[in-house]
Amino acid sequence: MIKNVLTLVFLGVVLISCNASKTQKEDSVSKLEGTWELNYITGPRIAFEGLYPHGKPTINFDLKENRVSGSNSCNNYTGSLNVTGNKIDFTQPMAVTKRMCMDGQQGEQVYMSTLPKITSYDVTDNGKTLNFISGDIAMMRFTKK
Template sequence: MIKNILILVFSGVVLTSCNASKTQKNDSVSKLEGTWELNYITGPRIAFDGLYPNKKPTISFDLKENHVSGNSSCNNFTGKLIVTGNKIDFTQPMAMTKMMCVDGQQGEQTFISTLQKITSYDVTDDGKTLNFISGDIAMMRFAKK
């Protein structure tokens, strides 16, 4: 049986030894996994409920496949996920359906254009809130579904 033991030796003398164990990193990237629903977006002068009268946008992250997908309140989108630390990049072209959006067309345009400006993210310690940030300005906020 192999044990994980760390032994520090100096000039042939054992200074100390201890059991080694792996610890799980509490890493914000892993907190992205799953589906999130938009509950705040900056910029438009229209009230949030006016932008999204029937359906709020969602975004889902699959970290194993480096994949992002979601719904802009009308159309579905999917693409490659690029995350490094707390930096995130949505500038890669994403595939998107092209349904006609009678209600909420302005909301969809606002969501997609704001998403392309996002440079980083932050997930709260409790893992229930995701903030998308552009520079140092919080632009979008999502709740875990």
């Protein structure tokens, strides 16, 4: 028995037969899986390295558990993942550790306050770059780790 084949038959005659494959949306969501490292964020007029002296923020997608987690450079965070096609929603509150980082506090605040503004995403460069978008404005860019 052959699986994932679509066959259109009319009056006993096969009109067309083709292999079924994942939709572009399914492929796009599956490309999120894994850990990504921030390399651009919109907004502050401080050098990127100055915002994140403790290391670049990361985000990890666990599609099986519908969870998102990561580091905002100083503290760790975790929360539920809500993705539909290329739409993504970070408006649910996330649990965040409370370590004190005096010299990285502004970057941490910028990162955590930008996430809820994100409305969609785009994975480009053969799955190596993740862009977070608000409306039609690119807000954050990550590289696959």
